[in-house]
Amino acid sequence: MSKSGHQPRAGGLKSEQAVIGMVSLGCPKALVDSERILTRLRAEGYGISPDYAGADAVIVNTCGFLDTAKAESLQAIGEALRENGKVIVTGCLGANPEYITGRHPKVLAVTGPHQYEQVLDAVHMAVPPIPDPFIQLMPSTGVKLTPRHYAYLKISEGCNHKCRFCIIPDMRGRLLSRPGHAIMREAEKLVESGVREILVISQDTGAYGLDRKHDHGIWKGENLRSHIVDLARALGEVGAWIRLHYVYPYPHVRDLVSIMADSKSGLLPYLDIPFQHAHPETLRRMARPAAGTKALDEISKWRRTCPNLAIRSTFIVGYPGETEEEFETLLDWLQDAQLDRIGCFKYENVEGARANAMPNHVPEEVKRERRERFMQKAQAISAGKLAKKVGTVQEVIVDEIDGDGIATCRTKADAPEIDGCLFIDSNTDDLKPGDILQVKIDEANEYDLWGQRLDASCGAPFTDIPASR
Numbered sequence: 001m002s003k004s005g006h007q008p009r010a011g012g013l014k015s016e017q018a019v020i021g022m023v024s025l026g027c028p029k030a031l032v033d034s035e036r037i038l039t040r041l042r043a044e045g046y047g048i049s050p051d052y053a054g055a056d057a058v059i060v061n062t063c064g065f066l067d068t069a070k071a072e073s074l075q076a077i078g079e080a081l082r083e084n085g086k087v088i089v090t091g092c093l094g095a096n097p098e099y100i101t102g103r104h105p106k107v108l109a110v111t112g113p114h115q116y117e118q119v120l121d122a123v124h125m126a127v128p129p130i131p132d133p134f135i136q137l138m139p140s141t142g143v144k145l146t147p148r149h150y151a152y153l154k155i156s157e158g159c160n161h162k163c164r165f166c167i168i169p170d171m172r173g174r175l176l177s178r179p180g181h182a183i184m185r186e187a188e189k190l191v192e193s194g195v196r197e198i199l200v201i202s203q204d205t206g207a208y209g210l211d212r213k214h215d216h217g218i219w220k221g222e223n224l225r226s227h228i229v230d231l232a233r234a235l236g237e238v239g240a241w242i243r244l245h246y247v248y249p250y251p252h253v254r255d256l257v258s259i260m261a262d263s264k265s266g267l268l269p270y271l272d273i274p275f276q277h278a279h280p281e282t283l284r285r286m287a288r289p290a291a292g293t294k295a296l297d298e299i300s301k302w303r304r305t306c307p308n309l310a311i312r313s314t315f316i317v318g319y320p321g322e323t324e325e326e327f328e329t330l331l332d333w334l335q336d337a338q339l340d341r342i343g344c345f346k347y348e349n350v351e352g353a354r355a356n357a358m359p360n361h362v363p364e365e366v367k368r369e370r371r372e373r374f375m376q377k378a379q380a381i382s383a384g385k386l387a388k389k390v391g392t393v394q395e396v397i398v399d400e401i402d403g404d405g406i407a408t409c410r411t412k413a414d415a416p417e418i419d420g421c422l423f424i425d426s427n428t429d430d431l432k433p434g435d436i437l438q439v440k441i442d443e444a445n446e447y448d449l450w451g452q453r454l455d456a457s458c459g460a461p462f463t464d465i466p467a468s469r
């Protein structure tokens with residue numbers, strides 16, 4: 001689309017649907033990006049305008065390869081601002097937002113190449129879609145691969161760390177946080193569509209907003225800072241269980257735990273923290289974030305604030321250079337930490353990871369033997385923790401009911417797929433996935449619980465129950 005190429009758009013569209021224009025500059029890769037963005041917008045029910053006048057907002061997909069291409073991009077942005085006024089910039093030049101906002105401060109948003117989600121967030125903000133079941137190909141929540149009652153919500157992409165065993169920062173780039181209002185809108189839509197539990201994910205959830213310098217946005221007329229503590233507090237009010245994954249033990253986690261301690265908040269008393277190891281030398285060799293943290297001290301502070309906090313973590317055994325003494329430190333640490341859910345991986349090389357070239361790789365049979373010892377310890381801890389739940393009352397969410405009438409549920413301490421289950425084998429006729437109810441625990445093994453329903457009233461998500469661990 002260019003000014004000279006203006007064509008009248010299809011009559012009547014504007015009154016029926018939001019319409020977006022696209023100026024696509026640069027190479028075929030940029031063109032494919034433009035096509036993908038337009039495809040997503042069409043699937044959401046947006047119309048596409050061939051000219052500025054017919055568009056409610058315009059996306060300019062820029063090129064920044066050569067100086068002439070940069071100049072052309074800036075010129076195209078200027079033209080779109082003059083002719084339409086609502087302009088979202090994406091593409092290669094968007095990798096340097098200040099370069100664009102310095103010349104064109106009135107653009108609504110700037111995103112980098114391949115950042116489809118961010119472009120769509122910006123479009124939703126500038127021109128909210130008008131729901132129309134006859135033209136909208138996708139549900140407002142997008143296509144979900146999870147059951148209807150829970151959903152994953154990604155709050156950022158990429159990671160600023162450089163753990164030596166990981167290639168995610170090379171593949172996905174540095175931390176890029178979504179605007180708070182876009183996350184909140186998605187969370188609300190999920191709840192409206194019947195989701196009862198939202199699993200917040202990213203590579204580094206605790207770092208949310210760092211790249212945005214924790215800027216302030218507006219959500220429903222209120223100030224919303226792009227910081228995980230503020231975001232978690234806001235999410236805790238959307239009317240669903242909110243579960244945080246991939247949080248590192250940064251100092252501000254204490255503020256998150258304070259919110260979790262408030263039984264009226266939807267923020268579950270659950271932290272998924274991938275500690276990976278406990279020996280300071282191993283952590284240093286791994287180049288882990290927050291490697292210097294005194295994790296045991298932090299854990300006991302969190303538990304003082306929120307006694308029913310469930311902590312899940314994963315660990316790597318047999319990392320290059322791991323000595324028997326380092327491994328035993330890890331086992332002792334596990335005993336002291338008494339985590340609620342524990343997973344363990346044997347170290348393996350990943351193509352492109354810096355750890356591959358490290359000296360003193362641990363022989364395969366030693367890694368295997370250490371994993372077995374680790375799992376024995378983890379199992380014993382888990383069995384002891386679950387045994388203490390027998391006789392308590394837990395609020396649970398129903399995941400499914402099988403043909404024999406056995407309901408598979410989860411407590412607040414259990415995330416789907418990775419943690420344990422709670423089974424109810426009687427009085428389940430009226431239950432359905434997503435129901436939330438109270439259960440008295442009467443049996444436990446190393447990983448799972450069994451119990452009986454206490455109430456027949458399903459669906460009240462935030463019933464207060466006494467702390468039970």
Ligand code: SF4
Pocket residue numbers: 159160161162163166167168169203204289
């Ligand atoms: S393992 Fe380390 S580098 Fe990889 S995503 Fe997590 S924090 Fe980032």
